[in-house]
Amino acid sequence: MGKKSRQRAKNTTTVTLDPADLVNVGQREPCPCGSGKRFKQCHGRERAQAADTFVVRPFEGLPSECDLIAFREIVPSGTAEIVLTADAGKDAAGKVVNLVTLLPMAMPGLVRDDESIWIGLQTQASSGDPSRDLGHAITAALHTEPGNPIQLGDLMKEGPRLQDLIDTSKPIEVKVHEGFDFWVGENVEDPTGEVAAGLERANAAAAPTVRLESVEGAYWTQIGDRRYLRWVLPHSEDTLLDALARLHAAGSSALIEGSRLIGSFRALGVLAPVWELPADTEAADVEKPAADFAVALDKALATEAPLTTEERAAKAGLSSRQLTIR
The missing domain is CATH 3.30.1460 (Yope Regulator; Chain: A,)
Incomplete structure (x- = not known):
């Protein structure tokens, strides 16, 4: 090994990052590891590798696997409550997350003003592993201020899958709804009528x-x-x-x-x-x-x-x- 190579090796330090710290890092921003490189040229490369991963049966091992598949593929309006374990992160144990078939504009998720978390199953973009997509969205939600939609960034290679975040020994209760009224909470102000009009259009498009x-x-x-x-x-x-x-x-x-x-x-x-x-x-x-x-x-x-x-x-x-x- 040449002198320059030995010097680079000497000055190289392996940094382990918490996946939660990478959720909202932009590709052109400095990498949180402190390397001085842009994120896309450093730890961001792992995201690209994760996006190429294809899992044939992503919900295998989850309770209510078939219902979750139906909610993602064929059911227009439904909700399912899951409870996070301590593996989901600090202060996450026992926290309830609402998995829903569809959110407005097919957004991946949002955190309401009451701090409740809503994660969409039918989204506009995903990787080859929907379970990891959900794990990534939940991780992002735990670091999102109430009253805001979830900003995902790109998928993390080492990010958790849904199987890693919940107790798979407990059943998941699912519920089918006639429409999308669950999109809005109680006492929502709608002075322009836009919310009501949007709900009416969405409800009309949902097959019974x-x-x-x-x-x-x-x-x-x-x-x-x-x-x-x-x-x-x-x-x-x-x-x-x-x-x-x-x-x-x-x-x-x-x-x-x-x-x-x-x-x-x-x-x-x-x-x-x-x-x-x-x-x-x-x-x-x-x-x-x-x-x-x-x-x-x-x-x-x-x-x-x-x-x-x-x-x-x-x-x-x-x-x-x-x-x-x-």
Whole structure:
């Protein structure tokens, strides 16, 4: 090693930074490590590496995984409360965070005047790991003054994921709303009527959606004059398709008379089968049929025999019908 290289090595000090200190650092600002370099040329490089990371099943291991996926992908209006652990940061233990399907202008989050934290699941930009996006937003919220939206900056490589911030042994209670009235708190002044007008537009655009109570991850919805059941299931794709193919080949894939399994869509590492329902079907009409189907599906999932010719044909048909129903 040459003299200059030895001198650089001698003067180099490894600095460990708290990820929370990097949340709002701009790319052209001096790096907080004290290197004298711009952030983008120093620790900011780790952010770019984090943005390239793709996680196939980002919510795996979280309670209510299927509901969180549904809230991110298909449910227009819903909320879920999570409670942070001490791992989230100083004074964070026990703090409640509200995960919501959508916030105004698809903002990533905000801290209200009452210090409550609201984090959006459906945002305009994200990395390849939505769980880390949420962890990053929560970290930013803990350092945001009340009454302000969250300013995220870029994603941190070493930043926490949602699994790191909550007790994964406790269930997450989710709630579907008819509209977005939860966007505004009580006693909100609206002298110009802009808030009311914005809410009216958002509520009008939300497709009626109901979460079934008899099973997890299943949502009845009305889109236009058609009605569907979209059911996010936690099984591996190939295993689930085998089970659905067995039921379909046996003529047992319908939920109720007049319904039909029309395909499925991939969402964050799992499949969500979709049934088209008769036009007059209400959510309550499929509660018991869905519970009965869950029993039949569990039996089919436990079957280890190779697929028959008819079942293989049914699987090929189901595999080819990937849907987008929003």
